[in-house]
Structures are given as structure tokens and as C-alpha cells.
Amino acid sequence: MPIRPATAAAVAEAVALLRAGRCVGMPTETVYGLAADGLRADAAAQIFATKRRPAFDPLILHVAQGFDLGRLAQVSVAAQRLADALWPGPLTLLLPKAAVVPDLVTSGLPTVAVRCPDHPVAQALLQAFDGPLAAPSANRFGRISPTTAQAVAQELGDEVPLVLDGGPCRVGLESTIVDLAHPYPRIVRRGGLVPAAIEAALGQAVPVERPDHVAAPGVLDVHYAPRTPLYRLDGPLPAAAQLPTGLGYLYWQRPAGTLPSGACVLSEAGDDRQAAVRLFAHLRTLDGGGHQRIVAEPVPLEGLGAAVADRLLKASVGQARWTGTAFEYTARPEAGGGEPT
């Protein structure tokens, strides 16, 4: 397995691979990324190939602290203000792109997504590489994002020559994306930074809107998905004694009484940040549990809860309802009409 603790020697080895146009696994505070030279189309092409990612899904460029953003994009006053206030951190800015950014990286769009990650290993790698790194989550397209180096190896195996181990991710959800190439700033993806932090930095309301760049509507409605069909329950799970066996359960909070075997709890005390940190690891655990289906409790939408709920919606194939004696399942049309056969 290509996992190495992120020593200076391992970082140097990663830089050599990146200079050769190869991909490496990189820890960030959000999730583990699959990094490659962000200014080389051939290197970006390796990311798409390794992830089996369709070319219409653009990549985010990661930069070191102090990097001159003007080299990659047109930087508005609002963009500079957000970068100054909230970088490094789980915030991605969409900006009009400079010619130096390959079209493959932006999927032919006139905008580029840029972020400065808040992780010492990512920063060390970016400083040593001395240029932007494209780095989507290090999982196969549409699957569960990895929040540990082990999960990267499990996802991508020997296709990646090196994964730098920087420990478990501190945030656990992808970055929040703010579109600044739009007539007004807007959030186009919820993520690890709450909207209130962005609104406070800009001194204005920043609405959450569906981006218009999604060329094939519906395609990205399924994401972060386990192989085991996941259903979102419309209320709290009933007492453990009533629950059918053979299913995997994802609890929002620790229930009173016993927990069914194999069940996972997002946060014992119902804390949104802890739930974010654990979400992908729990989905991975439940997916490996040999269950017929996974049933997930609703997540309150406060704080990072809204971003967690967004991930659970996209990971789901439908909704579940407890009738008092059994679960009733309804397929989600955007997910292709239910369970894969």
C-alpha cells in the first residue's frame, strides 16, 4: 500500500511525482484529495482517468498561503476580501479564469475554482511544489469521499503511487463553493464552511443557489453514494427492539436504550461539526457491513447540518417511512428510480 507518513522525505517524493505529471494522495482539512499539477492538462487528465470522473466535472485548484491569486484568475474586491478573511479554510472561490489554466481543469468553463487548504501537510506540499495543484476528492467518481489515508488506498488502491498520511480530516466535508463570477455572490455548494461566515466577511446576504453550469441536470444529483442503497428516514428511528435486522442504521444522535449492532451514530450529543467529521467514515463502515439497505435518520439543518443533509440526500436512492411495524420505501426519481438491480 502506497501510504506514507507525511515526513519531509515523503513530501519531497510527492513533489518529484507531481513534477513528473503523476497524481498523489494529499490530506486536507476537508477530505483527502487526489492532487496533480493544476497547470498541466496531461496531469489533470490523470486525475480524471484515475477517478473515472467525467470531463464535464471541473477540478478545484489548491494554492499555498500567500500565492498570488491574480496568476490564475481575475480577482474582484469581494474575492480578495473572502480570501483575506477565510483562507486558509474550507472555502472555494469561483472566479473568471486566466488563460494559463488548462480548459480540461475547468471543463471548458470561463471560470476557475480556487481554494487554499488549511492543513499543514497540504501547505507543505504546495509550498514545495511551488504551483497550484488540482485536487478533487480521492475517490472514484460518485462514491464516498475519503477522510483518512487508508480510505484513499481502499478507494484507489495501487493506481496512486503515493498517499501522504496527514491523519483523519478535521472538517470531513468538501469545501463550500462561492460563485463570484455571478452578478451577486452566491453559494453553489454547501460545505465545510457555514454560510454565516461568508456573509459576515462580505457584509451582505449570500444566497444558496443551484449552479447553472450543470450541463446535464440530474447527473450530479447522485454523489457520495455507498454501494448499499441508502434511504433517508422521514423521522427518528424507532426503538432498537422494533427494528428489522439485515439493515444498517445511521443515527443522528445516540438513542436512549440500546444501539442495534453495526449501527453508526453521527454525534452522540447531536453536534453538527462532529457529524460532519464522521459522515463519510460512517457511510464507508455501513457500506462494508453487508447490509441489504442503509436507513439514515434526518439531520437538523443548523450549522454544518445543512451540508451533511445535502450529502445524505445525494447519497440516497430514496426515502423511508416507518409504518409502526416495517419500513416503506419510496424511490427518488433523480437517483434513477431506486435500487440498482
Ligand code: AMP
Ligand atoms: P470537488 O469534487 O470537491 O473537487 O469539487 C468540484 C466541484 O467544484 C465541481 O463538481 C463543481 O461543482 C465545482 N467547480 C469546480 N470548478 C468549477 C468551475 N470552473 N465552475 C463552476 N463550478 C466549478
Ligand code: MG
Ligand atoms: Mg468529490
